Amino acid sequence: GDSVTQMEGPVTLSEEAFLTINCTYTATGYPSLFWYVQYPGEGLQLLLKATKADDKGSNKGFEATYRKETTSFHLEKGSVQVSDSAVYFCALIEEKLVFGKGTKLTVNP
């Protein structure tokens, strides 16, 4: 079945550092790919998405490119802020939404 594997955390960075959270997937067809973010005490929020190969999703300085050849959708941000501290979930959807385990990011000032 479909699955999502993302790098295990926790990840701790200093402010303005570069962020990469790796995500790879297994799917039978051509899924849409998502990154969700969960800030402390809040629900999951859609951060960005890509619906086909080579699409780049972007939002709030975060980017991820749908790489079909490597079945990857790595999340990147050039300069993280303290306010980016949250748990990040990679997900895909074919018949249903399938999540990775989540990666907790802590950004220190």
Place this chain on the structure above:
Amino acid sequence: GAVVSQHPSRVICKSGTSVKIECRSLDFQATTMFWYRQFPKQSLMLMATSNEGSKATYEQGVEKDKFLINHASLTLSTLTVTSAHPEDSSFYICSGTSQGVGYTFGSGTRLTVV
């Protein structure tokens, strides 16, 4: 934007008792509600899908008699964990969706059964 309010955020209950978790869609009508659970260091796993006015569809391995889902209105869905045991301790989260509305998640409920 669309908001789903989930309560309670944390609950501790004694083994053998039942716990109800509520999810309300505040500014849209959720025709479909999904219920997930997440064990520590695991993915969010879909437990069941419910459409307003219909019986929920449970994923394989999820006991429908233990996890009672009610979706009687377009703005309210509830999950009742019956006769809870320590192994039911987990993080439960709902997600509502409707035509033109993407997945909108509640803030989750941390259930601890002692």
